[in-house]
Amino acid sequence: MVPIALSLPSDSVAQSGAQTVTKTAAQVSVPVTITINGKPRALTLDPRSTLLDVLREQLDLTGSKKGCDQGQCGACTVLINGRRVVSCLTLAVMQDGASITTVEGLATDGKLHPLQQAFIDHDAFQCGYCTPGQICSAAGLIAEGKARTPDQIRELMSGNICRCGAYPNIVAAIQQAMGQS
C-alpha cells in the first residue's frame, strides 16, 4: 500500500511498465487448480498474474474491479477460503488449491445475497464501481464477527473507498444484513 496523501505519479511508470515485458530464461508458466465460485478451474499461469487479472481477463469475471491496483481502494476485494483480501496484490499462482468467492458467486439459486439486497434497499451506491468490493468485504466482515456497532463497521470497512461518499447507506445496509445473518 502506497500512502495516498503522497500519491505517486505512477501513470508513467505503469504505462512504460506495461509495454516493457522482461522475461527471464527461468520463467515458466505454472499449472494450478483454483476453485472459483464453487467450480474447480485448471489454469496455467504466468507467475506475474494477479488474481484480479486472472479473474477479469482469463475468466471473464469482471465483477471484481481494478480501482487503484495498489491495495489502497478495496474495489478488487474477494474472499479466499472465506476471508476477504485484495485480489490486486494476490499472485494467482500462490492460490493453488484455494477456494475463491467473487461477487458473482454470492447469489444462490437466482436469489440475491442478503448483502446485495440490503445495498439495493438502502441505496448504498451511486456509480457502483466500488460496490462489488464493498459487498465482498462486508461478507468477510460479517463472517469475522468482530463488528457490532456502526463505529466498528466503519473501522473494519475502512479498506473500501467510495468516491461517491455513500458511506452512511453502506453502513446501514451492512447493519441490515448483519441482522439477517
Added chain:
Amino acid sequence: MIGFEYSRASNVADAVTQMAASPGAKFVAGGTNLVDLMKVYVEKPTKLIDVTRLPLDKVEETAGGGLRIGALVRNSDLSYHPIVERRYPMLSSAILAGASQQLRNMASTGGNLVQRTRCAYFYDIATPCNKREPGTGCSAREGLNRMNAILGTSDACIAVHPSDMCVALAVLEAKIHVTGPRGDREIALADFHRLPGGTPQLETNLNADELITAVELPARGFASNYTYLKIRDRLSYAFALVSVAAGIELDGGTIREARFALGGVAHKPWRNAEAEAALRGKAANEAAFAQAADIVLREAKGFGGNTFKIELARRTIVRALSQAARATPQSQSTKKIA
C-alpha cells in the same frame, strides 16, 4: 513487473536451500508489500520462493511464560488471538491500527517486520533515492517530506519504517528467530531494524539468505497500563504521522517501570533509554511525561514539511503515557482520544 521464477518451499530447510542457490530470489508470504513494489519496478526478484505452506503458523506459550508467534501467523489472526488480546493488548491494538482488514488478512508476522518504507520517492523510480539506488541522492530532504523522519536521520536518507506492529514489539522487547545456511539465531527487536546512516538500502540486520521463523514475546505484557496511540491524516487506513506504544507498571501513583516507543518518526521503532529511566520512581503525571518527551525530542530535526512532527510527537508521547497511566487505552474503533 519483470518476469520471475516461482517455486514453493516444502519445508523450512528447503526454503533456505532454495534461497542459497538463488541469489536475487526473495521469499514471499502475504505479498502485500513485495507485490506492490514489484509492480512499480522497485523490487525486481529473479525468483519468488513461496513460504506460505511452511508450518510456521502457530501461536504457542513458551516455558518462560512468554509467547512464540510463528512467522506466518496472519496479522488479523494475531490481533484477535485470545492470548494476545488478554496478555499483550498493546500488540493487538497496534496491529488493528495498521492497514485494512483485507491487508491484515494477507500480511504475515514476518513480512510485517521486513516491509519497506513508504517514502514516496522510494516508490517513484523517476526520482533519485539512496535507498532504491545508492549514491543517487535523497529527494525527500528538500522535497515532499511530510511523512518522513525527525529522529535518527542521515544525509543519505530520511525515510521512516511504516509498521505499527513493530512499535509495540519494541516496547515488548520481542526477539526475532531466524534461520539460514549458517544455522539459527535470535535478533533482539531493537537490533533488528537499522538506522539509515550511509547505507539506507540496508533496512534490517537480517541477511538476504535468512528466513524469519518466529517472533518471541517475553512474559512482561503491560496488560494493565498500556496504549497504542496513532495520529494520522485520516481516522483509519493511513500511515502514522506519529504513533506511540506505551506500557507502564505502577506502585500506587508511582512509576515502577515505563517503556514507550515511537512510530512514524524514524527508520526504526524509536525508543530512548534515558527518557524511560527518567520516568522510573516519578509520580505518574503530565510533568513527568513532558520531561520524558523532551529528552526523546532533544535531537529531533525537521525538514520543513515534517517539522510539525516534533511538537506533535511531544504531545502524542504525553497523551499516550497519560492514557497508559490512567488505564484508558486508545480504542481503535471509536477513535475518540481519551
